[in-house]
Amino acid sequence: AAELMAYSYHKLYGTDVSVVRYFTVFGPAGRPDMSIFRFIKWIDEGTPIELFGDGSQSRDFTYVDDIAQGSIAAIRKVGYEVINLGGGRNPVSLNYIIERIEDLMGKKAQIDQKPFHIADIKETWADIDKAKQLLGWEPEISLEEGLKKTVDWYLANKSWLKEVKV
Numbered sequence: 001a002a003e004l005m006a007y008s009y010h011k012l013y014g015t016d017v018s019v020v021r022y023f024t025v026f027g028p029a030g031r032p033d034m035s036i037f038r039f040i041k042w043i044d045e046g047t048p049i050e051l052f053g054d055g056s057q058s059r060d061f062t063y064v065d066d067i068a069q070g071s072i073a074a075i076r077k078v079g080y081e082v083i084n085l086g087g088g089r090n091p092v093s094l095n096y097i098i099e100r101i102e103d104l105m106g107k108k109a110q111i112d113q114k115p116f117h118i119a120d121i122k123e124t125w126a127d128i129d130k131a132k133q134l135l136g137w138e139p140e141i142s143l144e145e146g147l148k149k150t151v152d153w154y155l156a157n158k159s160w161l162k163e164v165k166v
Contacts, residue, residue, distance in 0.1 A: 003082060010080035018074040023086030023126040027064030027146060028153035035094065036061070036147070038166045039101050040154050043109045045162075049098065053116035058091035060125040063146035066139040073135040086126025087139055100144065104151040 002019075009015045026036040042049045062085060070085040098109050131137045141149075154161060 007080055016077045017080045018076075018078050019080075019082040020071055020074050021082065021084045021086075021126070022062065022067055023084065023124060024059040024061045025064055025067050026061055027150055030064065030150065032164050032166045035059075036097060036101070036150060037154075039098055039109070040105070040151055041161065041164070041166055043098075043101055043105055043107050044154070044158070046107075046110065048110040048112035050114060051094065051098075051111050052114045052120060054113070055095035055098065055111075056093050056122075057116075057120065058093045058123045058125075060086040060089070060091050061097070061143055061146070062086045062126075062139060063141035063143075063149075066141055069140075070131060070135065070137045073131075073137045076135070078134055081130065081134060083131050083134065084126040084128050085131055085137070086128055087143070088128040089125045090143075091123050091125045092143060097147075100147050101151065104148055 006015075006017045006019055010017045024034075025031075026034060030037050032038070032041075039049055041047075067085055070083075074083055074085075098111075102109055128138060
């Protein structure tokens with residue numbers, strides 16, 4: 001609805017609008033309700049990870065610095081465009097994310113497997129061709145590098161993060 005309203009303003013009043021769609025953003029100081037932050041915290045604390053489904057569902061994870069650079073690049077005049085900012089058709093399973101975090105933390109996750117949530121989807125991925133063409137943007141931080149930076153940030157800030165509810 002917001003994209004349609006933005007398009008209407010573009011058509012009616014000539015407003016320049018870049019709509020950016022973010023795909024599963026993660027990184028230091030990330031939202032505590034997102035899977036990567038939750039998984040890191042729960043693995044560290046020994047709390048079972050609430051995993052809905054078998055963990056094969058996959059997401060196109062995007063590091064926060066790449067999202068910031070893409071958002072800044074989208075400030076240029078483009079008329080009206082909807083632009084995906086994501087990993088670029090590179091979905092990764094939640095099982096893989098959990099394994100990588102276990103490796104980085106040197107701890108094994110406990111899994112509390114629950115039924116797949118009816119409102120969830122199996123896979124998300126971003127077609128970033130338009131971001132490459134219009135903005136000269138593509139992600140620079142690999143998933144592995146981003147996960148390491150996120151875990152390192154968590155460990156460095158663990159003293160106050162223990163109070164964060166997920």
